[in-house]
Amino acid sequence: MSPSSAAGRLGLQQFAMAADSLAIRSLDWDRDRFDIEFGLRNGTTYNSFLIRGERTALVDTSHAKFRDSWISTLQNLVDPTRIDVLVVSHTEPDHSGLIGDLLALNPELEIVASKVAIQFLKDLLHRPFRSQAVKSGSRLELGVNPDSGINHQLEFLSTPNLHWPDTIFSYDHGTGVLYTCDAFGLHFCSDDSLDSDPEAIAPDFRFYYDCLMGPNSRSVLQAIKRMGTLPPVRTIATGHGPLLQYHLSRWVEDYRSWSQQRNRGQAYSAICTISQYGFCDPVSRAIAQGISKTDAQTQLVDLRATDPQELTALVSEAQAVVIPTPPAAPDGELQQSVGTMLAALHSKQLVAIYDAYGGDDEPIDTMAAQLRQLGTRPAFAPLRIRETPTEATYQRCEEAGTDLGQLLMRARTIQAMKSLDASMDKALGRISGGLYVVTAAQEGRSSAMVASWVAQASFQPPGVTVAVARDRAIEALLQVGDRFVLNILSQDNHQQLLRHFLKRFPPGADRFAGVNILPSAAPGGPVLADALAFLGCCVRQRLEAGDHWVIYAEVESGRVADQEGQTAVHHRKVGNHY
Template sequence: MVALTELTQVTPNSGRLTIQTVEIAPETTAIRCLDWDRERFDVEFGLRNGTTYNSFLIQAEKVALVDTSHRKFEQLYLEVVVGLIDPTKIEYLIISHTEPDHSGLVKDILQLAPSITVVGAKVAIQFLENMVHQPFKSMQVKSGERLDLGNGHELEFISAPNLHWPDTILTYDHKTSTLYTCDVFGMHYCDDHTYDENITLIEEDFQYYYDCLMGPNARSVLTALKRIEKLEIVTVATGHGPLLQHYISEWLGRYQNWSLEQAKTETLVALFYVEDYGYSEHLVSTIAHGCAKTGAAVELIALNSAEPQEVRELVAQSSGLVIAMPPQSSVMIQAALSTILAAVQKKQAIGLLESGGGDDEPVYPLRNKFQELGLTEAFPPILVKEIPTQATEQLCDEAGTDMGQWLNRDRTIKQIKSINTELEKALGRISTGLYIITAKKGEIQSAMLASWVIQASLEPLGVAIAVSKDRAIESLMHVGDRFVLNVLEEGKYQGLMKHFLKRFAPGADRFTGVKTVSAQ
């Protein structure tokens, strides 16, 4: 395989950026965006070898682009794409998942190719609609469905939710035996080698990446591995780092072993939904995201395609269950619901929500059945009476977080008790103030009481704030978001402190009864 071109630019804020285009299979080109100087990803994880963002162009009878790149590569990436092909000839844009480092240039591609069809999971299409704020043609795909590009390039889609994004799909090209995996099997590693020739050089980064991003969803990893086990894979076209070709069985074997070990000790939440019914999948995915923030493992399963044995096994293994109410008119799905009721155990937690499909099974009779069987309600039933809004999504996310915190309460108490007493005393002597952090994004707003706030820099003035991943406000404090640091006045803080220390129900307005002023 021959490198076709290499472009480089150096920017003050981003460091050295390089793009390579490499033919990796017949009519298939990898567009590798090398970010040599990136030092962190997902805020808290340090990088020692930069990273790459990989995109792929399949030029068969019909042309498909698999993923885009990070926005920092906008100029270089678009220049390369235009150099490879007239963008108006690209018929499909396949979105493996909507995380910004892979979908950051979707809007730019849509401007270059307005007639392009965006292909992705149902949840991915919904996410994109909120990201690009313009109409576009789309094709929702489910696991097992195929797209024929001609010349033998038949693409098969494999659902892999929560790896590590709720809308993830893998794509397998039957002609080239290439599996496009985006984040799955990737690593944050940047060098000129396209493939994994030297296993000892990259294996530490491979495991670090798994531990940070895939390990928290070990059961979802095992499900994805099972779905691809019969595929003949020549190349794993990852979204980050080198492509895998020389040691594929070794890499997949490590994922298998690590995930089996991880799955033995983790808390599992099973989330049941009905494909193509109302907002079932989208809302359940949002609840799953909230659960995962607490360290709980999540497994999404479609009731209209799952085998009864699969449902029974998953219920038996789970500490928590979430059900998006199925339609009353489906006999097959009613049978699946009966299977769940027969398999549940006391001490499990349960959460129910309407699907918004118009023919939902009533929530409260089913709620009563679960309570009679001894299950604990993790959050009140979520009733969907209209098209879900940002507020609905916030409600679902916080409900999932509440369930995860409830299930992990014993582990949390154990961790607190394990803190060294001398360290605890030392930390207690550190003088800190009291602050209220407030943030707003669209129609969503939140707040929290904070004490761990320190000055981080003078020029420009910066502060560092400790925010736990499972705090509701965390989702409003990502890169590019804005927040307000409110300093409580000495002698006048008791009322506000008491208000913001209390536990809020999922979706509750944190500012009820509090006088507020909007920040400019």
């Protein structure tokens, strides 16, 4: 195991996680981005597993950046030619990056995966290999380990879209270990290989769910339902972060309750993607994440992996549909899927389109014209991507999704505003607050919002709380460990700033254009030159509170511009909307 004090490094960790079962964890201590749009605060790990029965199986490989160290570690554990089976949970490169290297060492290796995964690997590896396609209920006999006497038999569950279209779970009847790859994982790198400290990993566990699993909450519930058919699960061996063993019921129940919350109604948005084409996958997830922030429901739909009947149902029943530009010359199956998708659209739906940026896309204007001919209504302006996506690109996609989600939720929001008791509503409105502008910036991304639900929360260390609506664009920049600036507005000089930051910005717009900024005044976000004072803050905790997040942050710096000035105060008449 590598010492955790080293900086900017990769490491390998191995340990016995069950009888005849070893975990090999590739530790990426300082990775701060995943798929570009997914910011990491605590690095990540890529986990693979070795199971020894009468036959030997390896579950997943690792990221290509670990090629030398991972292969060397594996060779010290087992002769690669003695590995009989490689179970590929899914083909995302961070888990499949060394399959080619493994086949070079053992050409007779049999790859066990879903049918879709095997097809992806054929296109990826460009070499013949032995394979076996499995689905829910399929079993693989590894036999009895001669030392322990335990019979290892793997049972497979088909769990597409968690979060890859070709995902499978593998359950070892001999040990009660469920291998889930991305599901139930988290991007968290530490020397602790198990979930011994749940509170330390809980924020990252939730953030990971929101970004990767939440957009497919229907699929999450189906996976949990299938897990219920298995004998007791003793350990969830995830593809990222610590393995889950001490608090299993908590993690599974979290997934269940969060997914049920996202599926309270029937209306949803179908976010179509073409797996492993251009930037479809991260762009579609960014749009879905933006929609989900409004409590509107989403369903990612992979045009490669979804069968025609299911594709027709998912698209035709959606309230809104977001589609990518497909290849100008798609293969036969993909062309059929695109045709099925277009045929399922109808005039009552909101439909939007985004550039896949795959190098050979159908022109986005041609697709937009085709959608107009079908009589659909635009959900948002076409998202044109003309260069390799950056964090700002993904922020624009997320904000477009949030705008769509707010549009879909408008009727429910109005109904909720009318549902409160009038007397209580007026009384709640008598709670006054100051006026502030919260600003945040991170490596090419920036945002701002007007806030009035702000309060000092502690003396030592100095701390404040800020309530942030779930559908605010800035919410993504206020995760644990992030920094922001709280700009306190002046009673005598706040109207212009208030008007500027209260207006509706189009997706990706620069919220600070035309605003006077103090250069390098505080880390975390712009300091407004016309503010009465500012506080530089670092997020320490996030509390889920109804339709808002309550952000608790420690104050790290601050300055007052006008010692005699007074904070602008906001008085409301009602308490059920801003």
